[in-house]
Amino acid sequence: MSQSLASTPPPPGELVPAYNTRNYLNAESGILSWLLTRDHKRIGIMYLVATTVSFFLGGVFAMLIRIELLTPGPTIMSAMTYNRMFTLHGVVMIFLFMIPAIPGAFGNFFIPIMVGAKDVAFPKLNLLSFYLYLLGAAIALYGMIHGGADTGWTFYTPYSTTTVTKVVPILLGAFVLGFSSILTGLNFIVTAHTLRAPGLTWMRMPLFVWSIYATSIIQILATPVLGITLLLVAVEHAFGFGVFDPARGGDPILFQHLFWFYSHPAVYIMVLPGMAVISEVIQTAARQTIFGYRAVAFSSLGIAFVGFFTWGHHLFTSGQSTLDAGIFGVLSMFVGIFTAIKVFNWTATLYKGAVKFTTPFAYVCGFLFFLVFGGLTGIALATVSLDVHWQDTYFIVAHFHFIMVGGTIMAWLAGLHYWWPKLFGRTYSDAWGLVSATFIILGFNATFIPQFLLGNYGMPRRYYSYPERFWALNVASTAGASLLAFGFLIILVYLLISLKHGRLSGPNPWNSRGYEWETLSPPPVENFLENPVFRRAPHDYTADGSGGASGDGPEVKHAV
């Protein structure tokens, strides 16, 4: 008999253990059992640890930058050190944390469970991609310790090909990390196509899987372009080939086109997984199926597609033709449309739901606010003439931190708090969770709203010293960053404590009807005790379980 996913909660009388004692964490022991594992859940946990360490490292760089900017002149470091700090902050946060964080940890852990499979399609490739991540990180770290690049994470030529600092190891590190990203994406695409359990049609696939699937498409198509570009910069730096440096016959603007052809879609590599998490958390928090399933699922693919045609909006002031600027401006706005579809559908999901305010939901609320604010400032930037003033100022810095930190990190925290009981079988204190969420959301606003104003005021980014009129806003921003850092420390403490002393959560502490909550906590090595068959759509909270997400159920009520 197969385990049915049609009936929740389990029939009375059948006892479900609060803690699954035969789980993936204790199935094998010893360090080698982790290092050589092909279990997607263990690889996911290793990604979670590695990306969290990177996040901590990037956060330390961020705090050092903010402390340096406390006064208009030199504060704690030299100009050269400052330039290295913001480069390392960018490289670590983007390549080592943002891009792999959600797909690497939650994607690896939950995609096979959500599609009812025992593992990803290529378990060995999955382990390889983790080792490529470590190798890339090691090469980049070597470069950081021995000199550290001072080019900014954008590596603009000809500065990057003529600087005396060690750019080559960092470029090669990012190059290797690209392969890790490509292999992860490939694995997820094949998994979604081939390993779906009986009953799981495309239109029943959890929205988390849809959104990660869209991310994977971008990873596979765009990352090779970055690889080529970074190699060309490294070759020009090391051997003096004239590709981008005009003094050697190259074209510096060519670099910008190639770089942003990857790096703009890369923004969606970072933010789509965040949207993936939010779609899951909000349905559980509201006990309501997503308002427009198809709209949310297909808008992910829409973002992935349109994202490839917007890179020119990074070049509005580069001397690009006026017509090109206009075309890229309009195309950029379509990304905003797909995002708006998602935002409205998420918000409407709460309508006629049964909402409970928990820590993950607090982060969902923060996410919605930051994504709308950050996204609309993005539209403002796509309105070409406004961008001219804001380009390369703190306004841009604030805008993309609203999307990256306010969007992706809020979603990462929402996912971390939402899935923590499933990962480890124990829960944390929700009260402390809400306290730290308050610190983080307020601290985030206090950090980056002053930066929007600094940008309006005219302060360019990557400035080591600044005129005194920018002082007050910089102090406000640093104060906010301290609150933010404090919030993260609280989370680190209570989550670590909960690993050993947390209350046992049971398989489904949220009473969610997402597929992943059907199995035990922590999940067994094979994910399910029996082969699962999907008899209902995910997050179906109707009384009789008839409301299919595809809308083919007989008793579908429409919104007014």
Added chain:
Amino acid sequence: MNEIMRRMLFLPEQGSAYAAEVDKLHYFVITITMISAFGVAAAALLLFIRYRRKSDTQTTERVEPRAVHEILFIGVPLGFFLLWFAIGFPLFVKLHTPPKDAMDVYVQGKKWMWKFAYPGGPNGVDVLRVPAGRPVRLLITSRDVIHSFFVPDFRLKQDAVPGRYSETWFTALAPGRHQVFCAEYCGIGHSAMLAEIISMDPAEYDTWIAETRRNPTTVAAQDTPEDRLDPRTSLPEQGRRLSAEYGCFKCHTVDGTRHIGPTWLDLYRKTEKLKDGKTVLADEAYLTESMMDPAAKLVAGYQNVMPTFQGRIPAPEIAAIVEFIKSLRTDTVRPEPSKGPVYVPVPGFDPTSAR
């Protein structure tokens, strides 16, 4: 209203009419942004209060969107976005269309200073004096890495890219001082690469420039040994000397006769027919490109025989040569305010009868 919004948003002084226009769009966009962000967050909180969970196993009835909901979700933001674009894009076009009577100034970024050169002299470092009320066109390039010329008071920014010229323009509203920043990261001195635009009363400016041209001692001296340009002489004069030095006249004539390369007479702002059938306007950008990469846009009827001067001619000298080419005009060329230069291809044609 303008003043309240400007101060609330920390926008700097509006130094030009363009700045005031762009700011209006800014207020519109940012107001809608704030309303939407707070609106969505408030909607989420209100829905939470209204639909609080009563029991942990509470079931809910399925609510599905009608087509009209999704159409509204797409239509309302799209409407706003396109409206903003419709206002914003023409402003951008305006910023890239200098009036024909604009006064030219060459701007060169180098680590870590801004150099300014007036075609008729003098040169200066880090201070640009302009007449208020008259349009000024900036021809911007860089000698080393990419810089970006940023004047917050004019809401103006244009990258300085080595090996090519880009242009932008402004008209200062009133006499005053306006800070210039470098906005593209360029190394240790990036945040110290500041300059100032001093807009002067037009009459005072005229006196100042006449005075400086007469008394070359007041002008800043050459800043580096590699600078072979004498800041006291005019750019076209220096361009003539440099062209001879670089051997340009071996192939290019200045009297209209055809030689190995096209003549320079009346070349500036001429529409040239290219080998691949396209046409190109011979402006500053094209002239520079032809020196750096002669094969890129070859004029029809000529062989690809010119060597590249990439890395051989420093940026200020390119400016001088371009300015020299611009000075080579027959009498038939009459630059007119706001209408553009009128080209009459036949020498000897009386331009007065054409008006």
